[in-house]
Amino acid sequence: MTYKDLAEIKEIAKIMVKEERQPHVEGTAKFAKALAKIHNLDQTIAEFMGYSHDLFRDIKYDKLFKISQVYSIEITLHDKTNPILLHGKVAAEFVKRRFKIYDVDILSGIAYHTSGYKDFGIYGKVLFLADSLEETRTYPNVNELRKLAFKDIDIAYFEVLRNKIIYALSRDLLILPESVESWNSLIFKKKGGI
Ligand SMILES: [Fe+2]
Ligand SMILES: [Fe+2]
Numbered sequence: 001m002t003y004k005d006l007a008e009i010k011e012i013a014k015i016m017v018k019e020e021r022q023p024h025v026e027g028t029a030k031f032a033k034a035l036a037k038i039h040n041l042d043q044t045i046a047e048f049m050g051y052s053h054d055l056f057r058d059i060k061y062d063k064l065f066k067i068s069q070v071y072s073i074e075i076t077l078h079d080k081t082n083p084i085l086l087h088g089k090v091a092a093e094f095v096k097r098r099f100k101i102y103d104v105d106i107l108s109g110i111a112y113h114t115s116g117y118k119d120f121g122i123y124g125k126v127l128f129l130a131d132s133l134e135e136t137r138t139y140p141n142v143n144e145l146r147k148l149a150f151k152d153i154d155i156a157y158f159e160v161l162r163n164k165i166i167y168a169l170s171r172d173l174l175i176l177p178e179s180v181e182s183w184n185s186l187i188f189k190k191k192g193g194i
Contacts, residue, residue, distance in 0.1 A: 001045050005099050009051040018058040025054055027134030028127070035126050038150050049106060049127045052095050053113045056087040064090060071097075082174065088113050115178035116161045118185040125157045132160050158186055 017025050029050030036046035056064060061083040068075055068086050071093040079085050092111035095101050105121030113131050117124060129149045133142060145163065149156040161183055168175045 001042065001048055001099075001101070003044065006044050006048050006051070009048055009095070009099075013051045013055060016055045016058070021054060021057060023136050024134065025051060027136050028053060028130045031134040032126050032130035035130060035149060035153070039122075039126075039153060041122060041126065045106060045123055046126050046130070048095075049109055049123060050130055052091055053088065053110050053127060053131060054091070055094060056090045057084070059087070059090075078174070078176065085114070085176070112178055115176035116157070116164070116182040117178050118182040120157070120182070122153060125153050129153065129156055129160055132164070161186075 013025055014022070029047045032046035032050040033043045035041075036043040056067070059067070064083055064086050065075070067090050068079075071090065073086065073089050073093060075086070089111045092107045095110060096107055101107065103123075105123045108117055108120060109124030109127045111117075112120070112124065113127050116128055120128065133146045133149055141163070145156060145160055148159060161179060165175055165179060165183060167173070168179075
């Protein structure tokens with residue numbers, strides 16, 4: 001990951017993300033970078049992931065389906081009923097092809113930034129946290145979760161995932177299978193499983 005890649009993804013985000021979403025994308029990149037700094041990770045990678053995660057968030061559904069087909073992305077039943085779910089997977093495939101990034105941690109992080117993912121690496125968790133905790137997000141316990149993210153990425157990931165699941169439950173929203181899988185895998189580990 002080079003500084004040139006970062007400059008390029010910033011430009012692409014400016015073009016592809018709609019105006020109202022720009023503060024969220026900038027906020028995510030900024031938060032991811034700050035998390036990377038405090039946890040001694042690569043700040044360029046974290047910032048790059050922030051700028052790339054929602055590139056396809058504002059693309060019309062029929063286009064999203066078409067690009068997914070071109071990219072040979074498997075379209076699940078959930079994606080069919082809720083096409084916006086594809087935006088992460090498409091963004092991951094896009095950066096893979098355009099920037100020749102093959103790092104699984106970076107790619108799965110971008111692909112599953114909404115749901116969480118049981119096999120997330122550290123950068124996946126950083127992006128997931130940044131997406132939920134960046135400065136424009138407002139919900140009751142966001143400040144406590146922000147503090148937690150600067151202290152411990154793994155504990156914060158667990159708590160933000162919990163928060164997302166509770167939110168979905170309380171509003172009759174779909175709980176994504178990847179979220180459930182990630183949650184169960186963490187609970188299993190907590191109870192002494194592998
Ligand atoms: Fe997103
Ligand atoms: Fe986002």
